[in-house]
Amino acid sequence: MDRVLPQPTPETQEFWDGCKQGELRLQRCTDCSKPYFPPRPFCPVCGSRSVETFKATGKGKLWSYVINHRPRPDIGTEPHSIAVVMLDEGPKMMTNIVDCPQTPEALQLDMPVEVKFTDFGAQTLPLFKPA
Amino acid sequence: MKQKTVAVVGAAETTEMGRIPDMSAIQLHADAALNALADAGLKPSDIDGVATAGTSPTELAYYLGITPTYADGTSVGGCSFMLHVRHAAAAINEGLCKTVLITHGESGRSRVGAGGFRGGGGNSSLPGQFEQPYGPVGPPSMFTIPVMRYLKTYNLTREDLAMVSVIQREWAAKNPRASFHDPITVDDVLSSRMIAYPFTMLMCCLVTDGGGALILTSADRAKDFPQKPIYVLGTGESVETPMVSQMEDFTSSKAFRVSGKKAFDEAGIKHGDVDHLMIYDAFAHLPLYGLEDLGFCKPGEAAAFIRERHTAIENAGKPGSLPLNTNGGGLSYMHSGMYGMYAMQESVRQLRGIAPAQVPNAKISISHGVGGMFAASGTIIWSNEAP
Numbered sequence: 154m155d156r157v158l159p160q161p162t163p164e165t166q167e168f169w170d171g172c173k174q175g176e177l178r179l180q181r182c183t184d185c186s187k188p189y190f191p192p193r194p195f196c197p198v199c200g201s202r203s204v205e206t207f208k209a210t211g212k213g214k215l216w217s218y219v220i221n222h223r224p225r226p227d228i229g230t231e232p233h234s235i236a237v238v239m240l241d242e243g244p245k246m247m248t249n250i251v252d253c254p255q256t257p258e259a260l261q262l263d264m265p266v267e268v269k270f271t272d273f274g275a276q277t278l279p280l281f282k283p284a
Numbered sequence: 285m286k287q288k289t290v291a292v293v294g295a296a297e298t299t300e301m302g303r304i305p306d307m308s309a310i311q312l313h314a315d316a317a318l319n320a321l322a323d324a325g326l327k328p329s330d331i332d333g334v335a336t337a338g339t340s341p342t343e344l345a346y347y348l349g350i351t352p353t354y355a356d357g358t359s360v361g362g363c364s365f366m367l368h369v370r371h372a373a374a375a376i377n378e379g380l381c382k383t384v385l386i387t388h389g390e391s392g393r394s395r396v397g398a399g400g401f402r403g404g405g406g407n408s409s410l411p412g413q414f415e416q417p418y419g420p421v422g423p424p425s426m427f428t429i430p431v432m433r434y435l436k437t438y439n440l441t442r443e444d445l446a447m448v449s450v451i452q453r454e455w456a457a458k459n460p461r462a463s464f465h466d467p468i469t470v471d472d473v474l475s476s477r478m479i480a481y482p483f484t485m486l487m488c489c490l491v492t493d494g495g496g497a498l499i500l501t502s503a504d505r506a507k508d509f510p511q512k513p514i515y516v517l518g519t520g521e522s523v524e525t526p527m528v529s530q531m532e533d534f535t536s537s538k539a540f541r542v543s544g545k546k547a548f549d550e551a552g553i554k555h556g557d558v559d560h561l562m563i564y565d566a567f568a569h570l571p572l573y574g575l576e577d578l579g580f581c582k583p584g585e586a587a588a589f590i591r592e593r594h595t596a597i598e599n600a601g602k603p604g605s606l607p608l609n610t611n612g613g614g615l616s617y618m619h620s621g622m623y624g625m626y627a628m629q630e631s632v633r634q635l636r637g638i639a640p641a642q643v644p645n646a647k648i649s650i651s652h653g654v655g656g657m658f659a660a661s662g663t664i665i666w667s668n669e670a671p
Contacts, residue, residue, distance in 0.1 A: 159413035
C-alpha cells in the first residue's frame with residue numbers, strides 16, 4: 154500500500170522541495186530572528202512578513218514519542234515509533250525514528266538524532282535516525 | 285461573564301448508553317434533547333437558541349422543529365459543549381435569546397448515521413502534511429505523544445498513568461450506567477493490550493454510543509422551573525494548535541491554563557472552594573495535566589496527588605478531598621467521541637444531589653474539557669447556590 158504523503162500548498166512547497174533535494178528547510182523572521190515551523194509566509198511570533206528560508210542542520214534530539222502497536226497499512230505491520238524531534242534550531246517536528254530497534258530501550262529521550270531523507274515517490278519525508 | 289446570571293434548568297443524557305445500534309447520530313441528539321426538555325418541563329417550541337457540534341445547529345433545529353434566534357456551531361472537539369455553555373450565557377445576557385438547548389449525540393461505536401468531530405481535512409492541511417505521513421492512527425497514537433516527555437521531566441513512570449485508570453474504576457463501580465464496574469489493579473492496566481507505548485488499552489477511553497443535552501436560561505427565569513437551577517459561576521475557553529507536535533510545552537497545555545485561569549477569575553473562587561471536579565479523560569494522562577494546569581497541583585505533583593487517593597471515592601475512611609471524574613470518566617463510564625457533554629452532565633447531577641456516587645454537600649463543581657489533542661479547551665464552574 155502506498156504511503157500516505159503530504160500534498161504541498163503554495164506556502165509549504167519550498168519545504169517539501171527541500172526534502173527532495175536533501176535539505177531540511179526552516180524559516181525565520183528577519184525582524185525578531187526566531188526560527189519557526191511549519192512553514193508560512195509570516196512570523197508566528199511577531200506577525201512580520203519579512204521572513205527568510207534557511208537550511209537547518211538536520212540535527213536535534215528525541216523529544217517524545219509513542220510506539221504505535223496498531224500500524225497503519227501504509228506504514229507496515231510491525232510496531233513503530235511516531236516521534237517528535239526538537240531540532241537544534243528550536244522548532245519541533247513530527248517524524249519516525251528509523252535505523253534502530255523500535256523499543257523503549259533503544260528510543261531514549263534526548264538522544265541525538267539526525268535527519269534521514271527517505272524517498273516515497275511523489276514526496277520525500279524527513280525521517281530521523283540516531284546520530 | 286457575570287456570575288450566576290444564567291443557569292441550567294434541564295439536563296439529561298440519552299435514555300440508553302453504551303451500545304445503541306437502533307439510533308442514528310442525529311436521533312441520539314434528539315433523544316437527549318427530548319429528555320432534557322422533559323426534565324425542564326419544556327417543549328421544543330419553547331427553545332429559541334440552539335448549539336451543537338458533530339452535526340450542524342441547522343440540522344438540530346430542523347430535526348427538533350425549533351426556530352431559533354440564536355445558533356452556535358462552534359466545533360473544536362470534545363470540549364465544544366463547554367464553549368457552547370459559555371457562548372449561550374453571553375447570548376442570554378445580551379438578549380439574543382432566552383432559552384438555549386445544547387446537544388451532543390454520537391454513534392461512536394455502532395456508527396449509525398455517524399458524523400461526529402473529525403480533525404484533519406485532507407493531506408494538504410497542516411496536520412495532513414506535517415503529522416499524518418508518519419503514521420498516527422487517530423487519538424491513541426497522537427494524543428499520547430507528549431507523555432514520555434512529561435514522565436521524564438517529573439521522574440514519573442507508567443505505573444503513575446495506570447493508577448489514574450485504577451482510581452477512576454473505583455468511581456465507576458458505583459455507577460450503574462458505567463460500561464465497566466469491576467475493580468482493576470495497576471498490573472491489570474499495564475498488562476492489558478499495548479496500544480501505543482507507553483499506553484495500554486486500559487489507559488485509553490472507551491468507544492461507545494450516547495448523547496446528552498443541557499438547557500440554559502437566565503437566572504431570573506430559572507427559579508420557575510421544576511428542577512433546582514445550577515448556576516454558571518465562571519467560564520473559560522482557549523485554543524492552541526491543531527497539531528499535537530506543535531504544542532508549546534509537552535508537559536502542560538496552554539489552552540488548559542488559559543481557559544482554567546479565565547474561569548477561576550470570572551468565578552472569583554479559590555481552589556479550596558471546589559467540591560467536585562470533572563476533567564475530560566480521553567486518556568490516562570489528561571487528569572494529570574488537568575490537575576496541574578488548573579492549579580490544583582504544582583507541576584509534576586498530580587500523579588502523587590492521585591496515588592495518595594485525594595481524588596478517590598475513599599481515602600483513609602473518608603471521601604477524597606477533591607472527588608474527580610465521579611461518573612468513572614471516559615476511561616470507565618462512556619466515551620462516544622466528544623465526551624465534554626458527559627463531564628457537564630455529571631457536574632449537574634452532583635450539584636443537584638442525584639449522582640450515583642454522590643459527593644456529600646457539593647456546592648461548587650468544575651467541568652474542564654479538552655478538544656482535539658490538546659488543541660482546545662473549555663472550562664465551566666458551576667454553583668448550586670442561588671445568587
